[in-house]
Amino acid sequence: MTEEVGSRSVSALKMALISLLFIFILLSPCTAQVPLVVWTSEGYSLPALAEPSAGEIVAGGKLVSYLKSTLTTSPHNVVLFLQDKLSIDDFTVYGGVFGNKQDSVFVNLESALETSAHLVLPALAWSAAESVEELFHKEFGIPALHTEPAGLAQLQLSSSQPSLLVISLPYTTGTQSKELLRKNDETIGDVLTLLKSRGIPYTAVYTGLRPSHVTKDTPISNTGGFSGRSLLQVPTETAETAPVIFNSTTSGPCILFWADHLNVAYEDKPSFDLAPLTFNKTVTLDGSMCNETVSRLVLNYNNVLGYKSFQLVFAMRKIFFPVSGRNWMVMEHVQLNFDGETALFNSTRGINTPAEYSFHCQRVSNTESPLLVPSSATDKATQWTLLFTEFQIQSFTVTENFAYASDCASFFTPGIWMGLLTTLLMVFILTYGLHMIMQLRTMDRFDDPKGPVISVPQNE
Template sequence: MAEVSSRSGCASAMAKFAVLFVFSLLCTCRAQVPLIMWTSDGYTFPTLVEPTAGEIVSGAKLASYLKSALTTSPHNVLLFLQDELSMDDFTAYGGVYGNKEDSVFVNLESALQASTPMVLPALAWTAADSVEEIFQQELGVPALTIAPSELGQLQLNTAQPSLLVIRLPYTTGAQAKELLRKNDETIGYVLTTLRAQSVPYTAVYTGLRPSHVIQDTSMAWELAGRSLLQTSAEPAVKPPVTFNSTEGKPCILLWADELNISYDKGKFFDLGSLTFNGSVSLDGSFCNETFSSLVLNYENVLNFRSFQLIFLMRKIFFPVSARNWTVMEQVELNYDGQKAIFNASHGIYAPAEYSFHCQKVSSAQSPLLVPRNTKDNATLWSVLFTDFQIQGFNVTGNFSYASDCASFFTPGIWMGLLTSLLMVFILTYGLHMIMQLRTMDRFDDPKGPSISVPQNE
């Protein structure tokens, strides 16, 4: 952990980011995220022992620092949890290398300049993943996940501690800058709302995982080998879609290589690029102990203004196996007030502790998705999901062991077995023919006298 303190009228917030970035370059940990913590006007953090450069903060050490910091700071804590965050985001989009007027962190910088922040440039990924639980233990209150628009409806009691969690999305590529700008506007809106209510606060901005992984130099030399300069060493992997329960814990996971849909025998349209970039809306999703519904909301898809892709799953106990199973009952397509419903209970199921995986989930060849009614709108649609994986119950963070849809005797295995049986039959028949060969008892020499057999008269 590293503490960065700014005396009033001295270093600006962006100078702090530059110093913290230099510290983060010294870290060799491959999974670390920054954590920025500040207070409202009139509150400061106690003086903490400054650690050595490059130190990675663990969960236990973070808890000890929070215990000291929360002694003088307000106990109304705002926890801004972004899906991914790294120090590179501040240096790339915070105006450190360029014009500061181009910074996307306008509201965050203003809040830091008006306070005495505490910044951890190298927080261990394991601690970042459980930072919500750490704050709950220190405050002794459960976390409440809310949307920024709902903040004005809450009546916070300054005498009682509270932990409000605001989740922020993240995406890589060209849309990262604009999404970070929107996240900064969300932070500014929340802080302005609390100031209007005269509620003192302690704000925390961090990520659940790093957006840029710092490469370990020793490992990079061992694994690099020959490669083109233009080729990335590690291909980007799309994170799964995660829906959290009311307690803030993940309860539904979805991942696929492609989510192709087609209307009225037209060309396939892939929803994957809109789904796994962190911007898809999950409004309407729901989960409990026996039922899970994942709703993916889109706009302007195949000339439809509103479009929803819905997965309905249920946990059912089967007495024959004496265990609970996850059964996907339906896949629905809602478009401009109309519905197309596919039944999926015959092929999409897995033990409740596992996730379901299938290389191809289709409504055409060998369909796992069947239209509920032949006269339904589903007959106008074609669905094809490739490398599809979903889990609706017993989610612990990542996907559990996958129960694959492929049967043991695949077409390739049948072809190999039949070919092997044919070769064994031919070999057996040949050996049987060779074993039936017999040699002659007597031989006639054509150059010598013929064999005469005397006969008695």
């Protein structure tokens, strides 16, 4: 009875260790990383190695030190199981870490780890995983032998001579991945059983050449929007839109333009959004031009707000400012042309950026903190309302994508000013209090009850 309880305790301890190791794998970042597992045959141990800290990505140099340290005490018959793709998700989804161990597809692998010394590298840079075979080749000085499990029985292996066997394992995505991983685990089990039956000690390594699951960190898109990770919600579908690109006949693309909304309204009429017409490749750019110092983007529409012909024009100029010692892109004005009439909005402040950058502003309007103002009080522009959201434009130094964006938002926002003023007020109160404390003085003389009473003469 005591032996049975002790056996169960040892088994539970081993399972807890395996679960802990694979939880470390789970917690490690999985972008462009693969796990690597090293274990030995029964009776052999691995040197005490400092396991990588949580989240650490093991690169090539550290991998070399791990493998060299491992080979100091482990057998020099190395079996390298190289799977086409492998990620920690394969262990956590299909392994017996959180679910029923009987449903695990890694039965042979987990059994081998339970009964032998092992080392788990949760996050190995996949570029380093590609060089695992070369690292062993340099260490042993013998070429790697690529073989199939069926042909392994025909090889003459010796426990005294080092050998490097490479067994390639396939991988597929989709519904068949679980069954294929189960077959790969059976292959690992067959190879280990064969080596054990022939009495050949071994060091086994299991890793992948590429990650099978990569967490996508979506960058800022050309549309100027931010698309990041979302939790517990269905991924939103993004429209397949692209910025407006005007190409010069001599220098290629020279103007890039994007906005979420281009709302225009005349007097008290409802506003009209030009963005759907602008970014679905139906708008024409007739009249647009660009050269070394001047650029002009003309967006032509038909039947907008009751006007047969409608144009939205952005005029920009490159100007050299001696104070900054560099060229700047300055938007001179925004113009509306509608059935022969014109509304002109001057850009008096804010719409400028170094020529190498793009300009971005969350809201460009002629009413809310206006960046656009009518050219005169009598101009038709006083009857129009413009509101452009997530506005971004670039000219003069243009490639296929937007360059770094210079934003219109000032550094000293109202929140920052409130924090600064509150801090200054608290510093003033503290300084005044310290000053008052430092001015405290003790009395020069005190009444002595045993001595003569202090008398203050009074003049009659």
